Amino acid sequence: MNAVIRAVVLTARRRHRDELLGFLDGWRGAIDDVSVPLDEVRCRDILAIGGTILGTSRTNPFGFEGGAEKVVKTLERNDVDAIIAIGGEDTLGVANRLAELGVRAVGIPKTIDNDLSETEFTFGFDTAVQIATDAIDRLRTTAESHHRVIVCEVMGRHAGWIAAYSGIAGGAAEILVPEIPFDVDSVCTGLRDRHAGGQFSSIVVVSEGAIPAVGPDAEAARRATATDAVDAFGHARLGGIGDWLAREIELRTGFEARTTILGHVQRGGSPTARDRVLATRFGSEAVAAVHDGAFGMMVALRDGQIVRVPIADAVRTPKTLDLDLVEIASALTG
Numbered sequence: 339m340n341a342v343i344r345a346v347v348l349t350a351r352r353r354h355r356d357e358l359l360g361f362l363d364g365w366r367g368a369i370d371d372v373s374v375p376l377d378e379v380r381c382r383d384i385l386a387i388g389g390t391i392l393g394t395s396r397t398n399p400f401g402f403e404g405g406a407e408k409v410v411k412t413l414e415r416n417d418v419d420a421i422i423a424i425g426g427e428d429t430l431g432v433a434n435r436l437a438e439l440g441v442r443a444v445g446i447p448k449t450i451d452n453d454l455s456e457t458e459f460t461f462g463f464d465t466a467v468q469i470a471t472d473a474i475d476r477l478r479t480t481a482e483s484h485h486r487v488i489v490c491e492v493m494g495r496h497a498g499w500i501a502a503y504s505g506i507a508g509g510a511a512e513i514l515v516p517e518i519p520f521d522v523d524s525v526c527t528g529l530r531d532r533h534a535g536g537q538f539s540s541i542v543v544v545s546e547g548a549i550p551a552v553g554p555d556a557e558a559a560r561r562a563t564a565t566d567a568v569d570a571f572g573h574a575r576l577g578g579i580g581d582w583l584a585r586e587i588e589l590r591t592g593f594e595a596r597t598t599i600l601g602h603v604q605r606g607g608s609p610t611a612r613d614r615v616l617a618t619r620f621g622s623e624a625v626a627a628v629h630d631g632a633f634g635m636m637v638a639l640r641d642g643q644i645v646r647v648p649i650a651d652a653v654r655t656p657k658t659l660d661l662d663l664v665e666i667a668s669a670l671t672g
């Protein structure tokens with residue numbers, strides 16, 4: 339986020355002499371009219387620092403009476419000509435609805451989940467994949483030394499992008515993604531076959547949103563991972579499938595199994611060079627889009643080029659995993 343904030347601020351100020359405000363904590367700042375001026379000094383030395391100097395929150399202005407109107411009022415009060423919204427389907431879904439109300443908004447796609455349509459990649463994804471891959475490499479040490487199965491649970495919500503990329507990069511024995519409900523017995527058979535073939539350790543990468551195919555396992559997994567917690571956009575808090583799966587693997591195969599849930603580790607630390615560059619390209623193009631009056635548009639990556647697409651198209655349906663990747667992985671796993 340900091341890389342894109344820096345790119346927007348420096349480009350807008352140097353190319354166009356724009357004045358910039360950063361709303362604190364995402365839409366909450368826009369509702370409550372809490373912002374800070376953004377200039378070169380504020381953006382100094384933030385490129386390599388993960389997270390966001392502006393803070394963030396899961397706030398939905400359309401989730402309560404009068405929220406969107408408050409945002410519109412805030413923008414009027416501050417003489418805001420245009421707003422650049424940075425985020426995934428929730429943040430940009432709000433930007434899209436505000437644009438329908440006449441707010442001049444441009445979107446930038448950011449989520450580690452890479453599940454936003456119309457763009458090949460969102461920034462944040464590459465960093466999360468690198469962290470998960472590093473973790474898998476490290477987990478292999480214990481898996482090999484102790485002849486264990488280690489289940490590594492990664493984020494991604496209902497898309498298996500992080501699991502597929504890190505699982506392929508980390509040479510996982512099994513990669514389980516939300517797009518393809520899995521069969522626990524087949525996973526166990528795969529692990530037994532590996533052992534029979536002389537490989538006594540295995541890494542299983544499971545996406546937090548992966549679930550067993552319908553049947554008793556699906557029900558048991560649901561019970562083990564169910565939570566009432568939902569965010570302002572109605573998303574359930576995921577996590578826990580890795581623990582359940584490791585227990586089942588140990589019970590059914592007799593192989594010692596452990597779980598590591600990477601969780602927010604995947605969202606922390608310094609962004610990769612690729613993410614910094616992508617964020618910078620997106621930020622620069624978003625400023626150009628504002629000055630071209632391309633409102634209601636999101637900057638996106640297509641065939642290596644930065645293009646503009648309607649925000650409405652990007653948020654219509656989440657981008658699920660490219661199943662070719664699963665096909666490639668299936669030949670290598672097991």
Ligand code: F6P
Nearest residue numbers: 426449450451493494495576605
């Ligand atoms: O959307 C990004 C993401 O990191 C998901 O992968 C994950 O399910 C969710 O956010 C976690 O949200 P929170 O930080 O609110 O627990």
